[in-house]
Amino acid sequence: MLTQNTTPAADPRRAPPQPTASTAEFAATAPGAIKVIRRNGKLTGFDAQKINVAMTKAFLAVEGGAAAASAAMRAKVEALTQQVVSGLTRHLAGGGTLHIEDIQDQVELALMRGGEHKVARAYVLYRDEQARKRAAEAATQPAATHPTISVKLDDGTSIGLDEARMHRLVTEACAGLTGVDVEEVVKAALRDLYDGIPEAELSQALTLAARARIEKEPNYTYVSARLLGDALRHEALKFLGLPETRPTAEEMKAVYPDYFRAYIHKAVELELLDPKLALYDLDALGKALLAERDGQFDYLGLQTLYDRYFIHSNKTRFELPQAFFMRVAMGLAINEIDREARAVEFYTLLSSFDFMSSTPTLFNSGTLRPQLSSCYLTQVPDDLHGIFGAIHDNAMLSKFAGGLGNDWTPVRGMGGWIKGTNGKSNGVVPFLKVANDTCVAVNQGGKRKGALCAYLETWHRDIEEFLELRKNTGDDRRRTHDMNTANWVPDLFMKRVVEEGQWTLFSPDETPDLHDLVGDAFEKQYTEYERLADEGRMKNAKRIPAIQLWRKMLGMLFETGHPWITFKDPCNLRSPQQHVGVVHSSNLCTEITLNTKAGQEIAVCNLGSVNLPAHIGADGALDIAKIEKTVTTAMRMLDNVIEYNYYSVATARNSNLRHRPVGLGVMGFNDALYKKRMAYESDDAIQFADESMEAISYYAIKASADLAIERGAYSSFKGSLWDQGILPIDSIKLLRDARGGEQYLKQDTSASGRFDWDTLRTQIQTTGIRNSNTMAIAPTATIANITGVSQSIEPTYQNLYVKSNLSGEFTVVNEYLVNDLKGLGLWDEVMAHDLKYFDGSVQQIDRIPPELKQIYKCAFEIDAKRLVDAGSRRQKWIDQAQSLNLYMAQPSGKKLDELYKHAWVSGLKTTYYLRTMGATHAEKTTIQDNRLNAVGNGSSGGIAAKPASAAPAAAPKPMQAAPAPEMELPTLEAGTGSAKVCSILDPDCEACQ
Structure with a gap:
């Protein structure tokens, strides 16, 4: 098959893909109705075994005949074949067609993604050689006549292919876009047609013809979407029984009003929408x-x-994009006085992509159960009724698409005395296992997986077992593989780590007040309990070096990606609501910091995000007037959620109506930097993070203050930091004073001088503010996909990659990079292949100028401390927190220690995932040694302190500290897997948006 016969050196770091089923089984289970279109237009049956044979020949051509007897090679080919078959057939469960070229494209992609670059290169060369042979043969043959193609309509009748309409559709789809070719798309689509093709497949052929060209020209992504729109229009209009079911995009302008009326009435009739929308x-x-x-x-x-x-009936979607946005807007405006005008205002903002509500709002607005809130925070009490009541609350909240954060610190530790039975407690871990399994059993409305994060404070007696919950080894009854976990870290612990002091673990049944104390009050009471422990008056305590626990925290974070590290004192000392409660945890994605109290208050937050690059003008400057307009409308929409929202738990409703918190965030930060020609690591970018967040903060707070004049302040306003004239930028002083000055808090407090903060303070103290909390930066995992921008405040993961999520696999190309390369005459097929080879990195492509290499660094090529620096600048303006992922290509114990201490000293309230690079990716790019890590499912090994001997359940008198272990640097052998990046590569991780 191939002529090249070089044998690559064995690579012990590359673990072969592990097969889960044989190709024969795949072939047997593949949909029998799938046909393959040959190059001559004839149809043949799909046969997975042929893919296996072709790939085997490719390996033999590169690795030599001796490889034929290799079990590893056969297993590798088997696994790669399964990937190809899965990718080809995942959307063809009901049958369909594949072109031979599409199959070969998938083979090439699988080889590249599997790290088999030499085989992939040989395979590409072979395909090119065969294509040249076919072209030469075709040149000597008489021109072939175009075959007659009939199209089978939905009603079973057949008509001739309307090529003129195909050209009209593609011409409309390409309008206003550069670098796209109408004839190329039509020609490619015609290649995939056959006589008697169903009209649904005809529409799909056009879409896929454009989609296949995205990696070569990013603008084809818009062509693909517009061609997909033709299929959507037909499906919706036909379902509603409208006379015109095949309008083009231009013709749809006249059809939309009649369609919209029919859509609302039909959805109400089917009990999918609230009847009030029909009014x-x-x-x-x-x-x-x-x-x-x-x-x-x-x-x-x-x-x-x-x-x-989109709303559907028996999987038939009859909601079109503009109707979708209007439906969401109508729900949010349902309690407005002039509801039509407000609905149009909200619709105009949403459909412009300048702002997007969070996923639960988009799912449920206008429906019979409008659960629009993204996040719920609960506290679990220390009794069986309370524990299982909290788990029941989790189930009800998850059912209607809410992400959950649970505070488990009040539950007594292992060995704690149980008064009712005079026995000893098994601690918090067994209950966490039940919560984990409940989260799996009750997903979010059948639309995405249930999502939960458990929080535990660092002094809890079970903290060491808590750290190991996500390990893949050990007793599975003490593991929670599906639930996120997070450390709730008091400042005193961080000070003890820095000072290399001792740390004492307590059971909360003996120290119930510690959980509600912060700052100096916590430190005084904690040291008093330590004194009592030294005297032997605490029955269930354990003392260890603080740095030993810190190293284990970092070690588990390195090995499993959990628990995340979040900081208790900044969340509380800067909370506007500290006068009426305590922040005991954050949420699923670490951006919400609201008070909770078991049995009384479940915190709720409604989210939405400003599209930052949409507010960068043509001159590269931030459009302040547009920011004001967007934020003002967005805050009204978020506030409207609170009364309109469906609450499945009464305590959540009571809490939300009392405090009215909302969380306005941003997305597309890295895209905004591209528009401003700034590198993420640069001082200019850090300054832009500061200035852009100040603008959003000012107008979010002002919009809420203006709403208070119109609607009244929230009921618990009196006594809040707002009432005292202390805004988020001012509350940094409270944290600095509690930490003892600059030594433990190095956070910038400067302002740009562009905004009248003094007048705003006076207004709030005079007339109040509508919402107890106004801002939080969420991951925006899915809504960023909808609007086509980079996620949240994330750096670009890769400049070219294949994204997998619940909707399938999609080629994602950095349009900004491609446009820059076009301007320099550097964008061509070779450059596209180079980007694929280097996993989307530009750093080793010699033709790319140094200034572009700086601007287009990928996430793992950016100094993680600069991510913290940007986060610190944003945090000073935000009354809640931000979902801040940290990326590290070459993790080590020292680097992790420095990074998370830097996060604490920089005033961050929370951190999110630690992302480290998989070995095979690192080997190809910038890392030359084996000290790599693969955080995610299946990872093993990592950073860990040498185990100390187990301490007795009862503390000695006086209490003795265990010796501090010598720290082992994280040295995980390469080859354990690839990076798992939240909401980018993990199909199941969609976060709270």
């Missing part, structure tokens, strides 16, 4: 729809909406 002036709202905005989606965005958001 709106549907004619006025239909005329307000902007049909041309259907054309601004990229392919991933529109496909995501179709798969997961």
Whole structure:
């Protein structure tokens, strides 16, 4: 098959893919209705075994005949074949067709993703050679006549192929885009047609023809989305029984109003939407729809909406994009006085992509159960009724698409006395296992997996067992593989780590007040309990060197990605609501910091995000006037959620109506830097993080203060930091004073001088503020996909990669990079292949200028401390927190220690995932040694302190400290897997948005 016969050196670091089923089994289970279109237009049956044979030949051509007897090679080919078959057939469960070229494209992709670059290169060369041979043969043959193709309509009748309409659709889809070719798409689609093709497959052929070209020209993502829109229109209009079911995008402008009226009435009839929506002036709202905005989606965005958001009946989607945005807007405006005008205002903002509500709001607004809130925070009490009541609350909240954060610190530790039975407690871990399994059993409305994060404070007696919950080894009854975990770390512990002091673990049944204390009050009471422990008056305590526990925290974070590290004192000392409660935990994604109290208050937060690059002007400057307009409307929408929201738990409703917290965030930060020509690591970028967040902070607070004039302040306003004239930027002083000055808090407190903060303080003290909390930066995992921007405040993961999520696999290309390369005449097929080879990195591509290499660094190429620096600048303006992922290509014990101490000293309230690079990726890019880590499922090994001898359940008198172990640097052998990046590569991790 191939002529090249070089044998690569064995690579012990590359573990072969592990097969889970044989190719024969795959072939047997593959949909029998799938046909393959040959190059001559004839159809043959799909046969997975042929893929296996072709790939085996490719390996033999590179590795030599001796490889034929290799069990490792056969297993590798088997696994790669399964990947190819899965990728080809995942959307063809009901049958369909594949072109031979598409199959070969998938083979090439699987080889590249599997790290078999020499085999992939040989395979590409072979395909090119065969293509040249076919072209030479075709040149000597008489021109072939174009075959007659009939199309089978939905009603079973057949008509001739309408090529003129195909050209019209593709011409519309390419309008206004550079670098795309109408004829190329049509020609490629015609290649995939056959006589008698169903009209659904005809539409799909056009979409896939454009989609296949995305990695060579990013603008084809918009072409693909617009062609997908043709199929969506047909499906929806046909379901509603409208006379015109095949309008083009241009023709749809006239159809949208009639469609919208029919859609609302049908959805109400099917009990999918609230009947109150039918009472709106549907004619006025239909005329307000902007049909041309259907054309601004990229392919991933529109496909995501179709798969997961659009209203459907028996899997038939009859909600189109502009109707979707208007439906969401109508729900949010349902209690407004002039509800039509407000609905149009909200719709206009959403459909512009300048702001996007969070996923639960998009899912459920306007429905019979409008659960629109993203996050719920609960506290678990220390009794069986309370524990299982909290687990029941988890189930009910998860059912209606809420992400959960549980505070488990009040539950007594292992060995604690149980008064009712005079026995000893098994601690918190067994209950966490039940919570984990409940989260799996009750997913989020059947639309995405249940999501939960458990928090435990660092002084808890069970903290060492808690750290190991996500390990893949040990007693599985003491593991929670599906639940996130996070450390709730008091400042005193960090000071003891820095000072290399001792740390004492207590059971909360003996120290119940510690959980509610912060700052100096916590330190005084904690040291008093230590004194009592030294006197032998604490029955269930254990003392260890603080640095030993710190190293284990970092070790588990390195090995398993959990528990995350979040800081108790900044969350509380800077909380506007510290006068009425305590922040005991954050949420699923570590950006919400609200008070909780078992049996009384479940904290709730409603989220939405400003599209930052949409607010960068043509001159590269931040458009302050547009920010004000967007934020003002967005805050009204978020506030409207609170009354309109469906609450499945009464304590959540009571808490939300009392405090009215919301969380306005941002997305597309890295895209905004591209528009401003700034590198993420640069001082200019750090300054932009500061200035952009100040603008959003000012207008979010002002909008809430203005709403208070119109609607009244939230009921627990009196006594809050707001009431005292202390804004988020001012509360940094409270934290600095509690830590004892600059030694433990190095956070910038400067302002730009562009905003009148003094007048705003006076207004709030005079007339109040509508919301106890106004800002939080969430991951924006899915809504960033919908709007086509980079996620949240994340650096770009890779400049070219294949993204997998619940909607399938999508090629993602950095459009900003491609446009820059086009401007320099550097974008071509070779450059696209180079990007694929180097996993989307530009650093080793010689042709790319140094200034572009700085701007287009990928996440693992950026100094993680600069991510913290940018986060610190944003944090000073935010009354809640931010989901801040940290990336490290070459982790070590020293680097992790420095990074997380830097995060604490920089005033961060929370951190999110620690991401480290998989071995095979590191080997190809910038890392030359084996000290690599693969955080995620299946990872083993990592950083760990040498185990200390177990301490007795009862503390000695006086209490003795265990010796501090010598720290082992993290040296995980390469080859344990690839990086698992939240919401980027993990199909199941969609976070709270």
